Amino acid sequence: MGLTKSAIFTEEQNHLARMAKVLAHPARVAILQYLVKVNQCICGDLVHEIGLAQATISQHLRELKSAGIIKGNIEGTSVCYCIDAEVWQDVQQLFDGFFNINSTSQSDDCC
Amino acid sequence: MGLTKSAIFTEEQNHLARMAKVLAHPARVAILQYLVKVNQCICGDLVHEIGLAQATISQHLRELKSAGIIKGNIEGTSVCYCIDAEVWQDVQQLFDGFFNINSTSQSDDCC
DNA sequence: ATTGTATATTGCAATATTACGATTAACAAA
């Protein structure tokens, strides 16, 4: 096999897993942190900043874009990337909701 | 290639990515949600609840355990699993910190 | 000792991810 059985899970579970997967690589975390810091940048900046090949950075940018968490505007010969603030907040709330489904008794002990 | 270059990233970036990877599968999300709800359970419960093979659930449990987010106590012939509340809170704060590194001007527009 | 229950591990096939060189495409400037 080797193919996730999405059908047996809820929409919420699949969505959270999808967004977590976007954050599941340090390069994508680094890209997002840099974008938050500088507000906007082009692919070449990230190649410099992070130290991976241009093709690799471009691939990570595509994944971030396909998840909707960043946007890219064509600006002459370069592409200007920035965070999609609305999606960012949605994802933030998604994780926040997940971590705050505290059970009545938050016991630490098994059995 | 095909191997993440962890050395060029910060500890924080690697750690966040590692924790995100744990949440990057709906089965593991489902296991954690179930554990939070019922406080503790055994592997067989999850096989029933989720609908994946026993070997597959066991594998996901091992990943969750190796990340430290759950604990397993041997209880006779079965193993009782529960959330590690301390690690859970650490991970919660890790994500919270990541999503709250708001830049001064949270502009939505590129260039 | 044998049987049953519960879980971990092994081995394997299918698929996905990561990384990068090489190439392509789009545009700007000379």
Place this chain on the structure above:
DNA sequence: TTTGTTAATCGTAATATTGCAATATACAAT
């Protein structure tokens, strides 16, 4: 038009993940 810059895409190799049947391990009960 030619040259340079920027970024996307293609192709490929190395590695990782997912899922499960089969097997192994551990213990409880008969």
